[in-house]
Amino acid sequence: MTKILICLLIMFSFLGCHILNNDEKEAIEVCQKAKPEGLIFGISNSTWLDYANSIAKEDPNKKYVWQAKKSFDNKYFIVDFADSNGWGQHWEVDIEQKIVKNINQNEYLTRKYGYRRFDGNDEFEVINLKQNEMKTDFQNGYWNNENMPSIVYIIKGSVINKTNISITNATISGGLKLIFKEKTINGNANYESGFKSQITINNPWEPNTTREFFIKTRGIDKIYLGYIPEYVIFNVSLKATDPIGYSFYKDIVELDLKEKWKSFKLTSAPYSPNINTNENVTPIIEKNEDINKHEDSTINSEN
Known part of the structure; x- marks a missing residue:
């Protein structure tokens, strides 16, 4: 049997x-x-x-x-x-x-399914954050209706070159993403964003030195505060090259901001098309916060 x-x-x-x-x-x-x-x-x-x-x-x-x-x-x-x-x-x-x-x-x-682009690296690292906040801002022009409040993310700090390579061309950018199941809303870096000083052959980024940067995203409409996305992500991307073939183009920061989004949603005034544009808009979350306080946040770049 x-x-x-x-x-x-x-x-x-x-x-x-x-x-x-x-x-x-x-x-x-x-x-x-x-x-x-x-x-x-x-x-x-x-x-x-x-x-x-x-x-x-x-x-x-x-x-x-x-x-x-x-x-x-x-x-x-x-x-x-x-x-x-x-x-x-x-x-x-x-x-x-x-x-x-x-x-x-x-x-x-x-x-x-865990196929994200970012998984840490040992070539470049974001340090010395002086500003790291989500806030409401008024923006005019092509990207937004005139005088309409929108959501922006601002980050200001430095990146250290941990390679042994003199970088002669580099750009930095970032973006805020509200990721829903069927749609992603992007707030990309605006024209003000980038390194404080241009990196060129005449002004190379030497090994073990830092370069200051500033990123402010274009506004995302406040109407999205009525929703909780599946994921809220802020990422910083770095593109760097040297004259003889070295190339780096990866995310060096990825912040999980879903909990921050929930807090910001609770403390922000509800969206109204008739909002008085002369009123001060004050909901600013975690100003001058250390980047390491974000849960599941990582500040190294991927290999």
Whole structure:
């Protein structure tokens, strides 16, 4: 009797693995046959398989592999076309509904499944923050209706060059993101943002020295204070090069601001189209706060 039970268990285990493997194969096939929104190479009937093949042709020496696995909530399959380091394209696939969503192009899915761009580095570091706040501001012009209150994020500090390289060209930028399941609202850095002094061949950024920077985002409409996004993120990106081929272009700061957003929402006046623009708008959160006080915040750049 015991031998029979063992045989049955082995048989059911084998069948379970076989079914799962078939589902994984189906998820990959559904993904490969799906057509992206928009055109690839100007061809309207291009599929994600066409796109993957084009990536593989760019570097024939790099090996990419198709793989599929169940999502952590067991609702979908995650299909990967990636190299040995996990870099590549990723999709969320519903094999029953034949719905395919590219994770790389979706801010919400990128964070839901842990494919975010930032994971720390040892080349550049943000230090000496003198200002780090979310506030309401009045902004005029192209980006906002005239004299309408909007939400901005301001950060001011320094970046230390921890490499042994003299940087001869560098720019810094940042942005506030309100990430909802179906939409992301971006407040990108405005024209005032950047390094305090320009970095050039005649004014290089030497190793183990710092450069001051200031970032202020363009305003996000106050109407969004009526909502709680899935994620609220502020990131700082650095692009740096030297004359002989060194290149760095990554996020060096990523702050999780969801709790700050909730606090700001509670302390800010409700949105009103008829607001008196002569009134002082005062809700300023955590002024001159140390960056390390943010939960899940990291101030190093990725490798």
